[in-house]
Amino acid sequence: MNLVITPAMIGQVVISGLLAGSLYAMVALGLGLIFGVMRVLNVAHGPILMLGAYTTFWLFHWFELNPYLSLLVSMPLLFVVGVVIQGTLVRRVVDAPELSSLLLMFGVSIALVNLVQLGFTSDLRSVEYLTGSFLLGPVAFSKSRVIAFAFALVITVGAFLFLQKTRLGKAIRAVSQSREVAQVCGINVQQIHMIAFGVACALAAAGGSLISVMVAIQPEMGQVWTFKSFLVIVLGGAGNYPGALLGGLLLGLVEQLSSLFLTTQVNEAVAYILLVLVLLVRPTGLLKGRAS
């Protein structure tokens, strides 16, 4: 496709990859949290992200609220949604074989997408807030992506500090290491499950709010994020939280590089081959996660 590849193009690709990767890392951290804590693959993660994007859109549309300020609404709102979903549905399948939770979340996912279609129609929506790019020498970065990167970084680091330093975060990690031992130590496992699910949905919502200024908002925008988040947690090592960060950045880079050397349409195929290779060669992920 591209006959000449200049160093500037490589620089552009690496930076775009890192910018996109930070969002993948943040969203996938949520998916990884749910998987690590309760061994459930949340197929509805993408649709939750879509709800976050719609929250930002409507706040912007009705109240002209700054899309970045709307994070303060979308994250708590989806936290509550996550807690409710966990408390009413997911808790019943935590100990069941993986088919049950996969299907259950898929059911939730199509119900959510359909509800949004009914309520808000399938029209493409957009939040026209920040357009244009910063120029740095020959390299251009879109403003909205740079700001999204900064927010994603802050939120991801915040989530890590929460997991590492606070008592609640330690309890979450304890449950993901061993549910029984955590229970013996007096941790209310069901409560931790609900909080972890809520935090995960808040992270997805943050992703939705941040991308709402860059992409078209429509009910089916989330699905591709579910698959990408799977990829990221497998790359990084399922159940390994810093791994999600590495996996996210890596996926961003791989996608951008494959669109430079091949074409953008084969992104997903390249990412899939990477997924299968990692699963086969190093099923625990690049950083050591939990083996299947």
Next chain:
Amino acid sequence: MKRGFRVGLALLLALLALYPLRATGYGIQVMLQLFMWIALAQSWNLISGLTGYVSFGHVAFFGMGAYTTGILITSLAWPWPAASLAGGVTAMLLALVIGWPCLRLKGPYFAIAMLGLNEVLRVIVSYYEGLTGGGSGLSLPTLYASVPIYYAMGLVAAAVTGLTYVIITSRFGLRLMTIREDEVAAEAMGIDTFRYKLYAFVLSAVAPGIVGGLSARDQGYIEPISVFPLLTTITMIVMVLFGGKGTIWGPVLGAVLLFAFQELVWARFIYLHQLLFGAIIVAVVLLMPRGILGVMQQKYNLPRTI
């Protein structure tokens, strides 16, 4: 009881064979789709119901068959029965190539890998426009062959049900079910689990391939989003779960009930269809994960090979 069942079954098959003589075009279409769903559900049951490996992208084989048939008919002018059988063959080859690495994965990882396979196939098919028509799809020459396709579809559905019966009542089936219950124990007993999983996986791809080809011929038009939808995989799974997974008649029962329900709902609440389907999935998973036949087996002491 057993004899009565056989007589009833033979009568039902005879009725279905004579049905096209009196049926309307719409009736034929409905029955043809029902046969398609029975074949799909039964195939998913072969790999996932028996071995416990959740194939979350089984529609990939359906799409593979549809595109093989479509291309053979449009480019090489093959007759549709041969082209559909070729669809079954390419689906088997795909299962072999994908099963070889992916069946070594366990639990949710296998499910993700299969989910990804389907997405990737869709992307590839959209990309190679020269052969597949890309995103704008592939139109097959017009042909009115509903009735022959009805018989072909029915034959596939009956054949894959028969195959399930043969497998479940054989040592091969017992080995597969041992893998489902405890793979490590199965290995310890000397079962080459990988090989048997691969056999089951390849067998489970044949019928979706053929049915995909027949369906492509019947519809006359295929496009990536219409032959690789995740929703089709989910529908197969829910049919099997609803009827009872790992049984012979469960997938048939689930396909008939769910399909009938969908036809009724589809006609009345077209906008709510997906929402209701989501609710059905949630209800089946939470309220009756063993399925109708699973519950009945438990209650009435029915044979394992029902």
